[in-house]
Amino acid sequence: MHEPVGAERADGSAVKIGALVPLTRPGWVESGRNLLAGLELAVRDVNEAGGIAGRPLELVVRDTAADPHRAAAAVDELALLGVAALAGEYHSVVARTAAARADALGVPFLCSSAVLDALTEQPTDWVARLAPPQSRGWQLYADFLLGAGRGRIAVAAQQSVYWSSGTGILREYVTARGGSVVELDMAALTPSAVCEELVENGATALLLLVGHPEPAVPIVQAVRRDQRLTEIMIGAPAGQPELAEWKQLLGSEGAAIPFLRYLPERLSPLGVRVEAALRERLTQEPSFVAFEGYDTVIVLADMLRTHGTDRRHIADAWPRIGVEGTRGLIRFSRTPGISVWQWAGTPIQVVDRDPAEPDRFRILHTS
Structure with missing residues (x-):
């Protein structure tokens, strides 16, 4: 039985988002570290603002190590753990495998960084992307x-x-x-x-x-x-x-x-604040990948607040959202030749x- 849109659990249990991140080699570990910093900072900000209708947002992180097989296994595990959605991944080849598995299992996946045009073999409603197509x-x-x-x-x-x-x-x-x-x-x-x-x-x-x-x-x-x-x-x-x-x-x-x-010449007011917080968290200048991570979570949080935690309702909502991110207004649309929901306005x-x-x-x- 599907949980109705906007439903809250009386026990206040966490709403879980699964995060796919390359944290060990041969993955680009520094990019993974930036991606995770952005994801974690956004979760903190969401929870400080009241979470998801009073429920805390929880990030469940899995290291893909740039390995498609590990990513597929992680998607399977996270789906069984009851995550409402998947986020992250930096490497395109890994994200492609994760997207195929998410599509097969019916788990919404907002891909943060991967750019490969053919992220899935066939058009899907379960996957959306923030990075521009390659x-x-x-x-x-x-x-x-x-x-x-x-x-x-x-x-x-x-x-x-x-x-x-x-x-x-x-x-x-x-x-x-x-x-x-x-x-x-x-x-x-x-x-x-x-x-x-x-x-x-x-x-x-x-x-x-x-x-x-x-x-x-x-x-x-x-x-x-x-x-x-x-x-x-x-x-x-x-x-x-x-x-x-x-x-x-x-x-x-x-x-x-x-x-x-993938940054604009000037960050949004939110982006300026987030940049300072990321610099403190990373103890160095943040990569654009950290902003991709942050934007991923705030988009998913907005969808969870508005459309509830049912996976089908989340996937149906991609074309109906408009979220002010660190790098501009994020909206998803269908782009010719691209099989997933795509943010068409990503700055390059x-x-x-x-x-x-x-x-x-x-x-x-x-x-």
């Missing part, structure tokens, strides 16, 4: 490269659906505009061999479609120290240079490497670390 972000990144005169692009790529999808987006978009994209298989090439390929191909840009810190960091070091490649632009659309560990490992060599982040920037002051980020291009 095609939108990476086409904006390609516009930036072409505008900077970097039309001969080499991609150093590892094998994964995410990296392959990104390469395909870039190739289709860039070649249609007179540029070229050559793929360098990092299963077969050392960093020094990458340098030789860049020289031979006359590349004007090298994009790092690889994991962090290996092999991204040694590739950057090899290219930066090769006198034949002083004019090449290194790029990392997936965002490795935003990580504090990137700066620690590479220092000035990690600057001037453009990447995508191309930024890099300033060579003169590597702790400072420069905005180079915006959506």
